[in-house]
Amino acid sequence: MADRRSDVLVLGSGIAGLSAALGAARNGASVTLATKATQPEGASTWWAQGGIAVARTAPDQFKRDIDAASSGTSDPEALDVLVQNADAAVRDVLIETLGVDFDTGGNGASFDFGREAAHSEDRILHVDASTGRHIHEPFLSYLADHDRVEICGDMAAIELLEHDERVHGAVLESDGTVQPHYAGATVLATGGIGALYSRSTNPAGSTGDGIAMAHRAGAATADMEFVQFHPTVCVADGDPFLVSEAVRGEGAVLRDAEGGRFMPAVHEDAELAPRDVVARAVEQEHHRTGRVVLAEHFLCGGVDVDTYGRASLGRLYAVGECARTGVHGANRLASTSLLEGLVWGLRAGTDAAGHEPTEREGAVSTSPGSAPSEEFLKASYERLQRTMDEHVGLRRTPEGLAQALGELPTLKAEVDVHAGREAPRAVHELRSACTVAGLIVEAAAANDISVGCHYVTGTAEDASAMAR
Ligand SMILES: Cc1cc2nc3c(=O)[nH]c(=O)nc-3n(C[C@H](O)[C@H](O)[C@H](O)COP(=O)(O)OP(=O)(O)OC[C@H]3O[C@@H](n4cnc5c(N)ncnc54)[C@H](O)[C@@H]3O)c2cc1C
Incomplete structure (x- = not known):
């Protein structure tokens, strides 16, 4: 396995993780980027189509559009950070460092800025209808050649090393071998949660691992009820x-x-x-x-972070789709996710540099775990997805959420029996999916106000709105 120590450990190789690795390496840190992807297509980033929005000459209008799409629930401070840094980050990293060849208007002089739903201006940079791969592949190549960055593919984080409310790295699994990796700072960039639903636009393996690991280590999550369906x-x-x-x-x-x-x-x-x-x-x-x-498309909530991607535990960061920055509030505006991953990734990576790794294990499970049958894994995913599809989808009711609240802990307990350091990766992924599903259901059941992606009918609030 890779060197077991680095200044910064980044988990995930989508735009957020790659940007964090770049930010940290530029700031002098040695970076290990571990990703469970075996090929670029393992990240949602590769699949992004429409493009990446920038502010151009109308930053205030960009903020207003994001906030309107969120029904007024975006965090103003997060919006300022996103919009103020958007154009500079895109120019610096995507255009000047990676040489992404965004489509031009035809004469080569100016970009062909596109417009998407709920945008009031033409502001989206794109490459054909496959922007993601045109960003992702050069980004991976650039970092693979970087002196201070080591990329380890097919390597999954299964647990954070937390001690006294500080994170010291993660337990990594590769080819069945498990060992701790100590880091001065750890950046979660593990992407979305598509595996919780029977239909999703996300690639396979989108099991919410980073959110689940952060939650188990004691980090706060927020806005988990806001699951966007395309x-x-x-x-x-x-x-x-x-x-x-x-x-x-x-x-x-x-x-x-x-x-x-x-x-x-x-x-x-x-x-x-x-x-x-x-x-x-x-x-x-x-x-x-x-x-x-x-189809399930995007989780607006996630690990609760500040404007530098700092989570509620020391030396733990979260960026990209696994993070809740506050930009999206209750509903995300199209083509702002790549941008959020880029901006927060750079900021978090830069901030994360400068800490020596320390070898502290914390209270990590030492039980070996076990390998359940293929049938168990398949049946468990079917149960999980049926519950989420039926009760925690686009429209929710208090009764349905109560039913999901009753069903999920039983399933999770059955899966947890198999979880342990030596358990196969599939068990850890299923466990993550069950953990994150539980967080979504709890957040949804605790919020009886319909807003953005969380649409709940049959509540007292709903009845009084109907009466009005
Ligand atoms: C089909 C599609 C089209 C989209 N179109 C657009 C668009 O046009 N514009 C836009 O802004 N957004 C778009 N989005 C959303 C956007 O692509 C994603 O939200 C964004 O790319 C997420 O980036 P990320 O870096 O957070 O996660 P991802 O790109 O999903 O990367 C997550 C990484 O984490 C790794 N990982 C997961 N768990 C672990 C673990 N335990 N250990 C190690 N590694 C792990 C994965 O293998 C992967 O490499 C689209 C999404 C999809 C699916």
Whole structure:
């Protein structure tokens, strides 16, 4: 396995982890980047289509658009950080360091800024309809050649090394071998939670590991009830395929089975309304046609962090989709996730540099664990996904959430029996998925106000709103 010590340990190789590694290495730190991905496609970043938004000459309007999409729930301080750093970070890292060749208007003089749903300006940089891979692949290559960065693929973090409210690294597993890696600071960048639902746009392996590890170590999470479902996903041969909002931004419309548009009656911006609004309208339509389906797409909440990605435990950072920065509030605006990962990744990595690693293990489990059967793993995922699909999806009810609250602990307890240092990676992933599902359900059950992605009917609040 890799060297067992480094100044900064980054977990995850999407845009957030790569940006954190770059920030830390630029600041003089030795960096180990461990990722369970075996190929670039293992990160959502690679799959991003529409692009990355920048502020251009209208930063205040950009902030207003993000805040409006979130129904006024974005954190103003986080918005300032995102928007003030957006253009400089994109220029510095993506254009000047990596040489990403964003599409131009045709004459090569100016970028072809696109527009997507709920954006009031043309501000999205893109490369064809496959922006993610055009950022991700050069980023990986650049860091692979960097003197102070070591990238370890097919290596999963399974537990944080926490002692006295400070994180000293993580337990890493590679090819069945498990050992601690000590670090001056640890950056979680483990991405999304698609595996909790039967349909997701995320790549396989999106089991919320970073959030689960942080929670077990005692770090705070926030906004976990805000799970975003993408409104325009087609299913071909069983695989969900996302039809990007850029397509609607270019003028595509949504039609019902009879060929009529249904969005103008739902929202004044019709097909360009915020994602949560379009998702609920499409879901209603889906009941009639069965053509366009919804899929879990993005978690707005996560490990609670400040404007430098610092979590509530010492020397622990979280960036990208596994973090809750406050930018997205209750609902994310399209094409702001890559940007958030880039901006927070750089800030966290820079801040994380400068600490010597110390060998403190903390109270990490020493039980060996066991390998359950394939049938157990499959059946457990089916139970988890059925519960999340039925009760913790786009529309929720207090009764459904109560049922999920009853079912999930039983499943988690059955999975926990197998968890231990020597257990196969699949057990740790399933355990993470169950842990994060529990956090989502608890947060959803504790919030009876419908806002953004959290839409709950049948509450006292709902009844009084109907009466009004
Ligand atoms: C189909 C699709 C289209 C999208 N389009 C856009 C778009 O146009 N614009 C936009 O802004 N956003 C878009 N998004 C959202 C955006 O791509 C993601 O939110 C963002 O890329 C997340 O970046 P990340 O670095 O946080 O996580 P990811 O890119 O998902 O990377 C997570 C990494 O962590 C690794 N990992 C996970 N667990 C562990 C562990 N235990 N140990 C070690 N490594 C681990 C994974 O292998 C992976 O390498 C899209 C998402 C999808 C799925």
